[in-house]
Each structure stands twice: as C-alpha cells, then as structure tokens.
Amino acid sequence: MQTSSPALYRVAQIREAEHIAIHNLRMPGLQLMRSAGAAAFNALRQRWPGQTEITLFCGAGNNAGDGYVLANLALAAGFRLSVYTLIDPGQLKGDALTVYREFIQAGGRVARFAGRADSAGVIVDALLGTGLSRPVGEEYAQAISHINNTGCPVLSIDVPSGLHADTGCVLGCAVKADLTVTFIALKCGLFTGDAADYRGDIVCSSLNVPETVLAQLPRTAMLASKIPLKRRRRNAHKGNFGHVLAVGGNRGFSGAIRMAGEAALFSGAGLVSLASRAQHVDWLNIGRPELMCHAVETAGDLQPWLERADVILIGPGLGQDSWAQDMLRQILASDKPCVADADALNLLARQPTRRPNWILTPHPGEAARLLGCKTHDIGADRFAAVKMLQNRYAGVCVLKGAGSLIADAGNIMVNTTGNPGMAAGGMGDVLVGVMAALLAQGLSLTDAATLAVHVHGEAADLIAASQGERGMLASELLPKIRGLLNP
Template structure:
C-alpha cells in the first residue's frame, strides 16, 4: 500500500542511476517476478480511489519506456474493474523495453485499444501520466508536449507515475514542460526532484510504494528527505536546577544604518529558540535597545567579536563597507561555531583572502545562502544554481568545509562528509524579507545550546519551515 512520505523518518533519496541499478539487480535476482506488474497494480489501486464519480473514462498517457509499461498494466487492471479506459500511446511496440512490450501485448490481448492522440472535446474522471519517468534526459517537445499541455487543461484529477512527466527526478528542474499532477505515486523510493526546485509545484500529494522490496536490499545513498525531526535534532530536557549560562551566549553582528531590523529579527529569534543570552553588535550606533525585546543586549561590534561568545553569527544587515569587512575577518578567526549569512556571504564571495580564511577554520562553519548568494560564492549564475541545487550545495560545502543550507523551495542542507538532506517543511510564506534573518537566529541558538553543527542546521531549517507551513 502507498505510504505518505511525511509518515517516514529520514527516508533515503534515490537518483535516477540508483533506480536503474535497483531495477537491474531485481531483474537478475527475480527473473520471473515483474516489478512493472507490481507498479501497475499499485497504480490501479490508487487510481480507483482518485477517479471522480462522474462515470467518465480514465485517460492514460503511456510513453515509450517502462513508465509507459506501468501505465499499460494499470489500464488492463482498471478495465477489469469496470472502468472505461482511453489509452494514448505512439510508441512502436517493436522498440519497447522487454517488460513494457509484454505490458503492451497484454493490454491488446485483453481487448484494449490504443489511440495515437487524445480524443478532442472529451471529459475524463482521471488522467494517469505514464509518459516519462526517471529516465528522462531531454527537454520535452512535439506531440508529448502538446499532450501534457492538454492534460494540464483538463478539469479532473491527475496522477503521475514515479515523477510528473517533464520533471527531472534528480534536481526538480522542468525539462521543457511538465505535467502538473494532483498526486504522484513514486516507486521503490523517493526522488530528490520531487522535493526541491519546481518539484513541489508539480508533484502534488506524494505517495510512495516500495513494490515490496526490502529496504535492506536498496543501495545506501547520501541523501535523505527531512520529513520530521529525529532524536538527534532535539536538545536534552532542561533540568530544573538551571541558569542562563548553561544555554549559550549568542553574538550577532550586523545592523548597519537602514538595516538594523535584520539584526533585531535574528536576535529575537535566538531568544525564542532558547538561547541563554543574546548580544547584538549593531553597526548603527544610534540603536542601543530593542523596546519590543528588552532582553537583548547591545555591544560595540569589535568588542563582541573579541569577547568569544558561545556562537557567533555575522551578516544580517551587515553591509559591505570596510568596517564590515574588518569585522568579518576577525569573526573568521573566532574559536567558536560561526554562522555566515547575507552580507557576510557577499563579502566572502568578493575576497579570495577571506574565502581561504573561511575554508581553513577548524571550528564549525555554517553558511545559509539563498541562490543569488550561492551564485556569487561559486562564480555562477542564479539559474545555474537552481538547475542543480543539490550539486551547488555540495560544492559550497566542499569548498568551505562547511555545513550549508541552500535556501529555497526544498532547502538543501549539505554536510562536509558528503551527506545531504532536503527539508520537506516550509512554503511560499518564507519568501519574505527577514525570513533568513530569523533562520540565522534560530540556528545560532541551537548551536549555543550545544547541538552538533550539522544537526543544528537541519533542525533549524525544519523548525523554520514548520512555522511557515502553519500560516
């Protein structure tokens, strides 16, 4: 039975190459048991619950590969259940993969027909998208693009198999055009592209069916979907006999003239996340108190950087003037966890010396760039970053020996050891000024309370996203 991904704890993410390897290994070990038959059965079961009660036909778009074969199996099974089925497929059966060819033949032998185009002016109870799966390696055009456009315009539920056709399963990028699914039934394991970049806008509600393969038989992968917090993401319960000194002193540097709000937002978030005390080093020296949160302390920036707080965050509203540059240079030498955000990242991108200093740090370094900042750090374009968000985050993590959160739809958290996670929390409400400053404060607070750097970054991103999801 399909599983909702949010019910799983840190499920692994499989690239297209992983899925192909799983298929090969299964076929070699189980020559008489078809995964395609299992996938088609799972599709038919879910489709039966999704089809509207209008009595109209189910439209099935079947492509030239195994994804199309899954759809043809589902067509045959739905027909036996009494559904009227319209199958559209232009593939040459002589050139189909073996399993897909058998599914094509079984559909025809059962009396099923295959149309070369979508019948005009017809209504449907459901569309099943089996055009292209994880093997797509080109932009979609021609007849398939026209079919996708037509399907997107139909007023009925749409179920995509494995991934919506046109969505790159590895990186979430749309290849030319893509089906906007209401539901996606993905097989064997979860795919990164369903959770980041354009994936969340096209995949709809996700369902996972492992097709009966034991998790122990699946390959080990470096990526996980951060679907909920694990025990490693939680701080220990506070003892009654406690004091503020046990929960860290967070220092936050930023707040140049006209941008003080960024520093205040970060500081307030750090207190809300449990930091024992928070000191703001605001470059605009006219600001010496936060009347809405008077627990925040203020200090001369140079003095705070030298004071060795439990954790230091620099960047919110920092600006890029010479004083900001000097403060960043000093902060990079601080013997404590260091969070770099906003203008600290822009300064880093513009100075090779600072970049080398950051990469040489022996204490934990954490970077929280948005795609524009990541592009400047890597000497790339924002579009290039978005084309492969996982690779970009991993490059940054390697280059700076840092834990990195590449913000955006499906924030990527990359670690220096090669692991990565994609957060499934969050939403468009995070696309707002001050959102990143709040994340910086939350992260600094968790670090100040003693959480491991990598776990703290994952926890902060998740919690930050959950608050936005509630809006």
C-alpha cells in the first residue's frame, strides 16, 4: 500500500501538535494565531480576487481569534468590513483577546449579532471551529442559518461551524462553506459523513509547524490515492490474471450477480464464472458470452468450481435462505481469498467469523448488523466503526458511503471520489466485481479494495461531469472503469 498519501488527524492530535510547537519549539500561540488568520485572508483573496467586502462572524474561542486577525488584515488592506460577534468580546481569553483588542485599536468595529445582519461580500465563518462536540446552541444556530441563507460566498476558518471535526457529522446544523481553510494538518471529519455538503474546497496551511512534529504523532487515517497498475507482459495469457468465481443470484435477483461478473471482466480478470440458481444459467450470459455460468443448487454442486477459482466473490443477489446459507458455508470452508457483500454480510452478522484473506464491503446498515448496533451509531463515528469491523472480522473492511473508509489491520484509508449519482441499485455489485478482479490479478487485499473504491467513484465522477448525476446506471461505469485501470 502507498504510504505517501496525505495524513488525517483527529482534533486531539492537532492540539498535541500545537502543544509541541508552543512548548518544545518555542512557537508562541499568538504567532500561530496570526499565521492562521493570515493564511485564511490570503486564501480568501486568492479565491475571490475581485472582492473588496467581508462580513465576519465570530464566536467565543481561538477560532474567533483567527477571525479577528483576518479582520485586522482586511482593514489594513482597505476592505469594507462588517464584524458580528455572538458574545461580549471582552469575555475572550488569551491570544484571542489580544488580537481582538488590536483590531479595535486599529479602528475596527464590532456589532452584536441579534438574529439579523447586513451581510455582503465574502462571509467568513469564525464561530465555532474544531472544539464543538455537542449540538449547536440556539443563538449560534441562528447565525449559521443566516450565513447559509445570504447567497454570499462563504469561507470557514479551520472547519465549518457545526461540523464535527473528527467524525464529519453535523451537530444540529452547520455552515455550508465554499472554501475551508484548515490549519496544521487535515482533519478527519472534513472527508467523510456529511462533510462533502459543507466543507467546499479545502486549503491546508501548516502555520510553519514542522512536519517533524506531526511525525511524532500517530495518524488516524490517510487519503486514498490511485494505485498505478503495471503494464502487462507481451506474452501474458488469461491464466496470469486469475479466475474469479462470483456466487449469488438467488431466485429473482440474477441481475446483481451478472453485473458483478461483468465488472470483474471489465477490470481485467482472466476468467470469470458465475455460480447461480439453475433457473438462471441458460440466459445469464446472454449479451456477455465471456461469462461462464454454472448451475449450483447444493454445496456439493459448488465445490468443483471453488477448486478451480483463484478468488471468490459472494453476496450479490444471494438472499438469506437455506441455499444462500449453504453457499456461504461452503465458501468459508475453503481457503480462497474472498470478497463478501450484501446478504453474505447479513448472514455473517448472525455468526461472526474472522478471516485474514477477505474483503468485507458493508454499507452503514449492514455495518450496524455486523457490529450489533444501530445505523446511527455507525454514522456517529465512521472511523471508529470501520476499525471495530476490522478488529472483529479481520481482513480488510470497506465502510461504504460518502468518503468510503478502507481499513486493514494497521491503516484506514479515506476515499474522496464519487458522487450522489451512485445512490442507485447495482453500484455495490459493480464495486465488488472490480475488487475481486484486482485480487485475482495479484493485488493485496488493501490495494485491491483501495483501488477499486477509487476508480469506482472516479468513473461515476466522469459520467456526472458529462451527463449529470440523476439517472446514472451502475452498468454505465464499466467502460469508464476499464479506461481508468489501464496505464
């Protein structure tokens, strides 16, 4: 797995980095605050170069201090400036109070927000920052609602106010930013859960904190990056690229296993077989004769095809009846690498099993069943959830959703491709077909899962860019995926 991807940290780790910078490297907190405000102001000017008016909303902590530094710089640069506060600024403490007083001494003015404000230009959100861990209070909620309804472009300092910086959950309500300027390092909560609807574009400023400081701290996750595949040897043959056996397609659900099989073909597997109910096999490969289809009604029927395959995929259209249980039991008795999805996961939830050589791909509802909790618990901290899944079931676990998470025994990767057009039937079937094909071609569990999730989302992004998100079909991704997997 590539380890040069950008690292993500929780708020507690960022605070530890600040502590090291201040106390070990003698970088005063006031210096860091001035650097933060300057970074935000510079990002604002770069993003909106013709803009000369700013409306700033400040809260009670260091996030407000960053805002007052920005305000002072804007004042000196001749911007028209309106500043609203949700507290008596005299209640600010430490460095935040210092920079507020400097702003006032420079001729700045501050008005108390009372439910309404005259907002114009670029709105700067310096209300809550990274410290929020409970639902937004009423007065702050009014300010957030006002910001979101102005129609003005919005810059959030460090994290959009109301968004949990660790989990990406909205705590009641949150600012919808066009640009978020974050500091020292990237926060986990900016890349998963609700974050994509609120963060806008992201700029990260190190504030001149050396990389050696962060190197002392354990990262929580990394952003996934595309893993390049090597060119094939000129004398290669189909046996070099693996045989995928996809098991599923119970009565009435043949489409799922067909899409998974086609995805494996389009992703480069040398051979792809489908094991499905007898009533399906005579026509399951119509229009795609490259798929080899086998009727399996008992575990004994499945065994010969298990022995021939290199990688097993189970779940698409599987169902949860006795046939499905027999298929899963037979596969678990083998030692072949496996990708498990859909109803295979629901069956596993009844009898949890650890296996080192598989990839599990639950959506939040399936993840909740696998962990014996509620779906809300999964969304409340997706990083904790995917780590618990991997600890319980071993192998590699992929927690699907906006900002899909891929966890192995030592790392969590966060995917940044994909869009809401993927909220359609069959997308998961295509994803696991890609994963199985990449495993069959020799990628590790982690690399196969990470690359599959990345190109799956990237293919959807290409379609959305040219045709829009609504009405996107899972099968439309297949040619795009093939193109993305070729060097």
